[in-house]
Structure formats: C-alpha cells, structure tokens
Amino acid sequence: MSYLRIRDLSVVLRGTRHRLLRDVSLDVSATEVMGLVGESGAGKSMIGKAVLGILPRSARIVSGSIELDGVDLLTLPPRKRRTLVGRKAALIPQDPLTALNPARRIEPQITDRLVDILGWDRARARTRAAEILHDVHIPQPDRVLRAYPHELSGGMRQRVLIASAFAAEPRLIVADEPTTALDVTVQKQILKLIFEMQARHETALLFVTHDLGVVSKICQRLTVLYGGLVMEEAEVGAFFDAPQHPYSRALLAATPRHTDPDADLTPVPDAVIAEARRAVAEADLRWHT
C-alpha cells in the first residue's frame, strides 16, 4: 500500500499551457525511502511542493491526484488540506540558513507547529522539542532552544531542521536537497542522521537530490525526472546494475567516482538530451490534443 500516491499530476506555469510537471505518477510506501533525481530545473522540488501544498503562486495544478494515506488532497477544501498535511507530512528544506527565521530563537521555531497543528500546550511542546533535539545528537538541547540561528554552525542548523521535521511524528517526510549546502564530512553525518531517524520513526521519505551517490546509499527506490517527465522508476539495486533509460545511463555516467582511476568528464551527450526532449514533446502533444 502506498502512503503517498501521485497519479498523472500536471502543473503549469499559471496563465500558460507550459507544463512544469508532466503526468507525473509516483508511489512511496510507508517506511520506504524514495529518491527523486534529475538535473537542475527537472521539477524535483515542484513535486515536493505540490505534495506539501506549498507551490509558488506562479504554478498551478491542472490535473491528476495526490493521495496521502488514502485521502485525495486535491479534493479537500484548503483549510482541511493544510491541517491534514501538517499532521501527516513535513519538510526538511535545503538551505539551513534561510529556512530558519534569524530574528527568533530556536524554541518557538520548533514548537509553533506542535501548538498550532497538534493543539499541544506550550509546556508539552517544549518538552518534546528538547527530546527531539536530543534525538538528533545535539549535546545541550536546552541551550540550543534558547539560541538564535546565527549562533549555530551550518551542520547544527540542519540538525535543528531535521529535529523540527520529525517533532510532530509525521508519516511522510520530504527532504529537498538537505545537504547540498554542507561540506562532505558534515553531509555524511547529516545523511546518517536522517537515515537513522527515518528508520527509528518508520517514516516514508521522499528524498530530493541531484547526487546519485547519495541515492545509492540511502534509498530503496528512485525516480528519474527530466523536464517534469518521469524517465524511469526503479529499485536502487537494479538501477545501479543496469539503468534502463538512456537518459538515466548518461546521468549515472556523469556522476563522479573518485575510486575510478579512469574517471573522465562525461556530460550527458547532446543526442541523449535530444531524445529526452523528444519524449517531453510527445507527452505534450498527447496532452494538448
């Protein structure tokens, strides 16, 4: 059973017929880690935002469905939808610096959601915040709760955001490139932590990244996007043995391997891009007629 079930989702640039997402279908079962990969602009973040109901104003859903725990979100009135998504899903954002309000202490930035969405009282929310900071291996949770974001390092801020995402025990987490702003050694710690939290809390995880190396380490399945169109969906083991789609093969070939002495620079070849573009054009042709 899929916890998240997306069917034929199309999103257009408002006021145009230009699609940013093209009939996207995607399933994430409870406790599964699904990787969402593709080049910059492929529509990875758009999918995450559509699920969480935080699409930019300039983007509009025109067809398809998004089911979360069996409920079609797109048929719900906005308010109901917000509450439901707030209870069941959460986001780990990309940039730990801009995602936190610099003018507020850490505590309310974690507890506000617990109070507003789950209706907890402040004291209970505070206890929970300290507990969850402890879970993400923050040594002095009480001190950090009183701190302002600028008093914490990048890695520490990302831990706070992970804690904050898990605080309300959501069943689905969307992580949108949560480590691209961090250096490799800190990235490894943070990925390990997300992985550990996901396993312990048995959360479904939709992990957005452009790094296939990261996907190979933490995902069970992955979906490859190009131009808002799904190119391939596969089990991780099978994919890294033999990607099926030419575009996926090229993307894998472009991924650097430091252990390979013959590693060379292999951008996705123009012919492969041309073919992917053709697939996009054909999908649009079917859609417009």
Added chain:
Amino acid sequence: MSDLYRVEDLRLSLPDMTRKPLFGAAPRIEILKGMSFTIPKGQVLGIVGGSGSGKSTLGRALVRLLEPTGGRVTFDGTDLTHLPEPALRPLRHRFQMIFQDPMSSLNPRMSVARIIAAPLSLHGRPNPREGALEALERVGLPRSFGARFPHELSGGQRQRIGIARAIALRPDFILADEIVSGLDVSSQAQVLSILRNLVREMNLTLAFISHDLSVIRRLCDRVLVLHQGEIVEDAACEALFAAPQAAYTRELLEAIPEPDPKKPWFERAS
C-alpha cells in the same frame, strides 16, 4: 617547468569580531598557519578541505584580495606579499578569480556581453565587445548569448559566463573557488571539461578549490589538502587517490558517497 607561484610560510590572521571586547582591539585569529608550496606554470592544482579550513582565504591571498600577515607570495618572479594597490594594478589582469555564486557576482541589469566586456574596457583593451563574444565561444556558448541577461540563464550557463569573464583578459592564472559545487552532475562535467580545454588551449595555470575530491580527481594534476589552516597533504593527484597519507585526507575520501549501493557507507541503525 618554471614556477608561476612560489608560496613560502604564508600566514594570515584576522581580527575576530565575534570575540571583540567592548573596549580595545579584537583578538586575532590565525586562519592560514604557515603554508609553503609552488604552482608550476601550466599546472592544475586542486585545493580541498572541509568548511572553514581556509581554502577561500588562501585563494584570496594568492590573488591579493587579502594581504598576508606573514611569509611570502611570489608571482612570476614578483613579490606580491605586501605590494600596494597601485603597483598591483598593472598585474591584476594576469590573475583572475571566479567565484562560487555566479548570480551574486553578475550584475543583473547588464547583458552578458557587457558583463564580460566590462573588465576588458577597464584594462583599456581595444574592441571589448568582440573580445567578449570570442570568450563566449571559448566556453561553448553561442555569440547570441551576449544579448541575454543573467536571470535568463541556468546555473551551469551562469558559471560559464563567470569563466568567460575571467578568461577574456587572457590571464596567466585563474583561481576557481567552488565553482561547480551548486551544479548538477551533468552541468558539472560540462564546466570541468571546458576548464580543461581552456588550460590546454590558453596555456593557463589553474587553482581549483573544492570540498569534493571526486571532482578534483577529474581535473587536477596535483592536490593540496587543507585542514584547520594548514596543508596536511601535498601530492600528485594519482598518488593521493592511490595512497592517501594524511588521516584527514582519508576522512574526506570516505565521506564521498560513491554511486554504488553495494559498497557499505554507514550501517543502518537498528
């Protein structure tokens, strides 16, 4: 092969404003703690290290955006260490820097052609516009891109504009600071292969800063590994990957997720 740069016991300390007392001077923190190395002409030197290890500070000292507080930096026989700005100016076109964040270093209100031509005009070169369009071609973009504005470009394209602007002056040395970190793998590979061709065709010497050793492996001849303001390893690229000497180098290597699910990376917590 002669050396383009000679760096001897380079030190740099800055006042630490976060610990400045209410009265009196801020204590100084040592950011570069005595680094020595050379960069031979035509070499591609990789500079790696974790966040805060001093990579950008070292880069800025090399192109004299920062003045060292100790040691000596010699560029093609000229001692740059404490050279005052007027004496630096006629040398500046010879060493260029490309920054990490292409958007913030490109003026949003200027067309691509004007952005690239600006330093050419500044240095009094004849026909800056033509020079700019030529530079565009060198980085694999059509001349028609000259009419575009930065917001009309993808991240990888912007980064190529940054490169075009730096090479338009035909410098001897380019310092590239984390210029592919924000890019997807395909754009990354594109930018790297452009750099490699430019090094060959234009007889460039290149220092390439990155925190990602797998990127360094594809581009560099030699690698400096920085940790907390010191060079912990200086090795030929092949040697470094075949047999990393410093513990910190090994840590950096182990932190890179290889695209292979069969190689264990960290154990799943139970």
